[in-house]
Amino acid sequence: MNERRKLLLRTVPFLAIGILFFLIYLGLFVDIQKMIEIIQGANMLFFSLGAVALLLEILLFSLAWQHLLLPLSVKVPLKKTFIYVWIGAFTDLLVPAESVSGEVAKTYLVSREFNANPGKVVASLVSQRMLGTITTTATLFIGFLALITLDYSIPNFVLQIFLSITIVSVFALVLIIVLCIKEKWTERLINAVMRLVERISRGRIQLKDFQTRIVEALRAFYDSLRIFGANPTKLLPPILFHVVSWVFSIAIAFLVFVSIGYLQPNISILWLKVIVVYALLTAIKSIPLGIPAEVGLPDIAMTTLLILFGIPPDISAAATILTRLITVWLRFFIGFAAVQWLGVKFVRESGIF
Numbered sequence: 001m002n003e004r005r006k007l008l009l010r011t012v013p014f015l016a017i018g019i020l021f022f023l024i025y026l027g028l029f030v031d032i033q034k035m036i037e038i039i040q041g042a043n044m045l046f047f048s049l050g051a052v053a054l055l056l057e058i059l060l061f062s063l064a065w066q067h068l069l070l071p072l073s074v075k076v077p078l079k080k081t082f083i084y085v086w087i088g089a090f091t092d093l094l095v096p097a098e099s100v101s102g103e104v105a106k107t108y109l110v111s112r113e114f115n116a117n118p119g120k121v122v123a124s125l126v127s128q129r130m131l132g133t134i135t136t137t138a139t140l141f142i143g144f145l146a147l148i149t150l151d152y153s154i155p156n157f158v159l160q161i162f163l164s165i166t167i168v169s170v171f172a173l174v175l176i177i178v179l180c181i182k183e184k185w186t187e188r189l190i191n192a193v194m195r196l197v198e199r200i201s202r203g204r205i206q207l208k209d210f211q212t213r214i215v216e217a218l219r220a221f222y223d224s225l226r227i228f229g230a231n232p233t234k235l236l237p238p239i240l241f242h243v244v245s246w247v248f249s250i251a252i253a254f255l256v257f258v259s260i261g262y263l264q265p266n267i268s269i270l271w272l273k274v275i276v277v278y279a280l281l282t283a284i285k286s287i288p289l290g291i292p293a294e295v296g297l298p299d300i301a302m303t304t305l306l307i308l309f310g311i312p313p314d315i316s317a318a319a320t321i322l323t324r325l326i327t328v329w330l331r332f333f334i335g336f337a338a339v340q341w342l343g344v345k346f347v348r349e350s351g352i353f
Contacts, residue, residue: 018296025300026317029307034314035321038260042322046259050252050326057252058085060245064131064238068124071234072224074116083338084109090335093328103129109342119220126176126221127228127235131242133173136283137166139246143276152269155308162276165283183222250278256322262315277305299324 026032062081069076076084087109088102107121144162147154179186228235254274257263263270281302299320306316 015295018299021296022299025303030303030313030317035317038314038318039321041260042256042318043259043261046255047322047326050255050259050323051330053248053251053255054326054330057245057248058082058089060241060248061085064241064245065124065128067234067238067241068127069110069116069121071227071231072120072124074110074114074120074124076110076114076116080110080113083342086331086335086338087342089331090339093332093335117220119218119222120224123221123224123228126180127225128238128242130173130176131239132246132286133169133176135243135246136279136286137169137173139250139275139279140166140283143272143279146272147269147276150269150272152272158276158305158308161280161305165280169283169286180222180225183218187218249282250275252326253278253319253323256319256326259322260315260318262311262319273306273309273311277302277309280305295328 026035059082062078062085065085066076066078066081069081084106088106090102091105092102103122103125106125107118110116110121111118140162144154179189254271257270257274281298284301285298302323303313303316303320306319307313311319
């Protein structure tokens with residue numbers, strides 16, 4: 001109970017600050033009364049379908065991860081990968097460095113419960129991260145090209161964001177690929193980081209034993225990548241599951257717009273706007289910024305992007321709030337339930353919380 005209290009004490013201030021910034025933003029740029037009326041008038045059927053889309057997204061994401069583990073001889077039941085993905089999402093929402101902390105938690109859980117080599121688990125997660133980066137970047141390009149083809153005038157500021165995010169995403173992808181190819185470079189980088197930690201701590205932190213385990217995990221990691229390279233056809237099922245999962249992820253925001261009755265003036269243009277904004281937001285969130293609970297800044301970013309695409313401010317804000325209720329808060333509470341189901345003590349032993 002004390003540990004849970006400490007976790008809340010660390011997280012609640014960030015939550016409060018994020019919500020405060022978003023409220024200030026709404027007060028400055030949005031007609032709050034109209035926004036509230038739009039939210040109150042939302043069609044609960046379509047909004048509920050958005051929640052169903054979230055469940056299907058996580059299920060397919062779990063299937064993709066499971067099929068990345070199978071070629072590495074790590075057999076984890078779908079029920080377990082499903083629970084671990086929820087716990088990883090919950091961890092990402094609470095702990096800084098989103099999509100890094102969650103992956104650490106998933107690596108620990110699979111390694112601990114199924115006695116799997118951490119290097120193999122990390123290889124599966126890195127492969128899934130690469131799939132995610134490629135999918136998001138490809139979605140951005142296709143979305144922008146489609147809008148241009150339909151003679152839609154894209155705001156200059158959005159184009160600048162697109163170019164910046166694309167450059168960062170491509171750089172991150174190239175860096176991951178290089179480190180996956182150059183085993184010696186990765187080993188040198190890890191050794192350099194460990195030496196730096198020891199030097200900064202002035203010898204108080206000794207990492208020799210830890211370094212041995214890292215080297216063993218690193219070998220397993222590269223052996224796993226070679227397995228993928230030797231059997232590329234085994235990547236087809238996880239790629240398919242991942243792409244369909246991504247489609248359901250985008251569908252959440254679109255279903256929210258349907259629920260508030262905003263389908264004008266052109267449903268095709270609206271769909272493309274949602275795709276581009278959601279892909280941009282996903283790319284931004286994948287950058288570890290150290291913002292627990294991802295509350296505040298992402299909400300402001302999504303609302304602003306929708307406004308820049310010509311959607312009225314009150315509708316943009318309402319759509320953002322309803323979308324984030326599903327993608328953040330529903331994910332948070334289901335993830336919390338998954339932690340309780342698996343056992344708080346077992347999860348806490350990972351050192352993530």
